[in-house]
Amino acid sequence: MAAKDRREELIAAGFRVMIRDGVTKATTRAIVNEADMPLGVFHYCFKSREELLQEVLTRFTDRTVAAARKTFEAEGDLGSRITKSLSAFWGTVELSPGEHQVSYELTHYALRQAGFEDLARRQYQHYREVHQELLEEAAKAADIEWAVPVPVLARYLNAVLDGVTLNWLVDRDSEHSREVLRLTGDHLLTLARERPRPADEPNPATAEPSPAS
Known part of the structure; x- marks a missing residue:
């Protein structure tokens, strides 16, 4: 998957986590788990x-x-x-x-x-x-x-x-x-x-x- 597509999937996953659990529980780890990606991919796509x-x-x-x-x-x-x-x-x-x-x-x-x-x-x-x-x-x-x-x-x-x-x-x-x-x-x-x-x-x-x- 291209970096651009991974980024879009992480954004979508972040939105799903926030809708389901709230903003405070939308941790980096929760988002990558939702997107079914390793933690390192998150830091490759986003600074924070x-x-x-x-x-x-x-x-x-x-x-x-x-x-x-x-x-x-x-x-x-x-x-x-x-x-x-x-x-x-x-x-x-x-x-x-x-x-x-x-x-x-x-x-x-x-x-x-x-x-x-x-x-x-x-x-x-x-x-x-x-x-x-x-x-x-x-x-x-x-x-x-x-x-x-x-x-x-x-x-x-x-x-x-x-x-x-x-x-x-x-x-x-x-x-x-x-x-x-x-x-x-x-x-x-x-x-x-x-x-x-x-x-x-x-x-x-x-x-x-x-x-x-």
């Missing part, structure tokens, strides 16, 4: 256990972000795009609760490890940047602007999704969690307003239809 944990968290973040982007690219008005995006996000939570729990564990682990805090900061910065991009794309597609600064709105959205997910991991109350997401979508729509236009720019919402040829 922390490097593997960083890769696990990065992969999870990238996968979550990619799913959000794919859903938000779907056609539809502002309301339907927001609803579909929130619903798709929630689908990943209910489908893979263990992965989401591991992401929280890794975030707290990173904050407590000296020199490792930047990983958690980059993780949440990445989430906020993606939320901001999606909000800006939605505003452009719907020809509106947001009533609050987009960076603030992105942080608000990230905080809501974090809170709903963590609450659900505790009580598994899907009905009320989905209702909170519906309320969040409704609230986002109240923050959308018509974009100011120069006097010579037509408003597509009120423009007269062109005569049939």
Whole structure:
């Protein structure tokens, strides 16, 4: 097996151990046992256990972000795009609760490890940047602007999704969690307003239809 493939298998094995046993029990030896590899292979592929944990968290973040982007690219008005995006996000939570729990564990682990805090900061910065991009794309597609600064709105959205997910991991109350997401979508729509236009720019919402040829 090529070194690149061994590395990928160790990352996957690390994720499986963390989902099953928790981050603190994902020792180097536990991971190589899960991957059915000798201990020496681990040190050939990674400088340290922390490097593997960083890769696990990065992969999870990238996968979550990619799913959000794919859903938000779907056609539809502002309301339907927001609803579909929130619903798709929630689908990943209910489908893979263990992965989401591991992401929280890794975030707290990173904050407590000296020199490792930047990983958690980059993780949440990445989430906020993606939320901001999606909000800006939605505003452009719907020809509106947001009533609050987009960076603030992105942080608000990230905080809501974090809170709903963590609450659900505790009580598994899907009905009320989905209702909170519906309320969040409704609230986002109240923050959308018509974009100011120069006097010579037509408003597509009120423009007269062109005569049939």
